Amino acid sequence: MTRKLPPTSANEDRPFFEQVYDLVRLIPYGRVTSYGALAAALGSPGAARMVGWALNKCHSVHPPVPAHRVVNRKGLLSGKHFFPGEGMMRDLLVSEGVRVEDDRICDFADCFWDPSTALDQL
DNA sequence: CGTCTGACGCACG
DNA sequence: GCGTGCGCCAGAC
Numbered sequence: 188m189t190r191k192l193p194p195t196s197a198n199e200d201r202p203f204f205e206q207v208y209d210l211v212r213l214i215p216y217g218r219v220t221s222y223g224a225l226a227a228a229l230g231s232p233g234a235a236r237m238v239g240w241a242l243n244k245c246h247s248v249h250p251p252v253p254a255h256r257v258v259n260r261k262g263l264l265s266g267k268h269f270f271p272g273e274g275m276m277r278d279l280l281v282s283e284g285v286r287v288e289d290d291r292i293c294d295f296a297d298c299f300w301d302p303s304t305a306l307d308q309l
Numbered sequence: 310c311g312t313c314t315g316a317c318g319c320a321c322g
Numbered sequence: 323g324c325g326t327g328c329g330c331c332a333g334a335c
Binding site for chain 1: 323329330331332
């Protein structure tokens, strides 16, 4: 194949970005997770920024990725500013039953979903 | 090839 | 609890 993976790469047979997309798609309805949790589940606890980077380009990815269910470790909707509609991310979460106040998820720990529990589905 | 940025996270004060 | 600095990996310039 045209796949020339460097020996230093611990990548799976899929790019890190695609792994992020698949994992984010597994986020249950009405649940949320954090960038760091996704990165850690993928084996790169320090690649939280990469998760955000991957989600930034998720607009060109299909099937669509529920990026609105991904927030930072503080439960803050740090990515809301990147959505087409202002407040759209908040609206989506609220529509799913997630309580959001001032662009921050209430009871974040309660609705938090651990992506590592879905690695089996990935 | 060097440098900066980025939807983050953590250590430190 | 809050501000600052650094590290993480990948891409853009």
